[in-house]
Amino acid sequence: MTAGNAEDIVGRYSRLARAALAGEPISDCGQDAFEDGCFGAAAYAADPAAPDGALRASLGCGNPVAVADIRPGETVLDLGSGGGLDVLLSARRTGPDGIAYGLDASTDMLALARANATQARTPNTRFLHGHIEDIPLPADHVDVVVSNCVINLSADKPRVLAEAFRVLRPGGRLGVSDVIADDAADQARRAAAEQRAGCLAGTLTRREYHNLLTDAGFTGIRITATRAAGGGLHSGIIQAVKPATLAPGTNAITPAAAAPGRAEDRVRP
DSSP states (O other): OOHHHHHHHHHHHHHHHHHHHTTOOOOSSOTTSSBTBOOGGGGGTTOTTSOHHHHHTOOOSSOGGGGSOOOTTOEEEEESOTTSHHHHHHHHHHOTTOEEEEEESOHHHHHHHHHHHHHHTOTTEEEEESBTTBOSSOTTOEEEEEEESOGGGOSOHHHHHHHHHHHEEEEEEEEEEEEEEOTTOOHHHHHHHHHHTTOTTOOEEHHHHHHHHHHHTOEEEEEEEEEEEETTEEEEEEEEEOOOOBOTTSSOBOOOOSOOOOOOOOOOO
């Protein structure tokens, strides 16, 4: 991502965060971007655990936590955590023996997320300032990576996925909601739809997403379109696995380890 584009995107979401902190309703795309308007809070309608403050600040295009199969005691990382909704839901699923990290490049969004975490009384959350292209966590540190309509904002999507792979433990899982494009979508209509949907750095097609995940080392890749957004765009769920360690002297993948305990709360300076 170029410095100018990154600054514009961070500035846009910082303004939205300040508006949310002031109690104003927020949205990051046109109301016609999806058939039922922006997903936002609507994607969590069936989840009674969603805290009200974080729910009102949701800017995503789906509910990645619902498909991430988060287990007690696991460590979860949300890329581009925004107002913190997916971090809070992840923290409740991991329980007191787990940790849910949120990573965001906007200090205003981090302030909003921390306020929502305090209101929701979730002490096992950690919010980090940084970029999804350079995750400030050690390798093999988390069990699950989630993200909600953020990877499409990056101009260096291969690096984002490579970083997600790096920080996942062997056997770890990726569960992402994002906007994807049809392989044969008309470029002009697609560009207009991307602007309506707030995809400022462009979308990946299903084939491109699959190829980048494969290049990063992921297996078990599943990409499912969930809702049309017009112009050849869809919201979608992207799921993948980091293979467990190869058995010595073989090419076979060993089974993933049993449910891990709590990770050390370490971050890179």
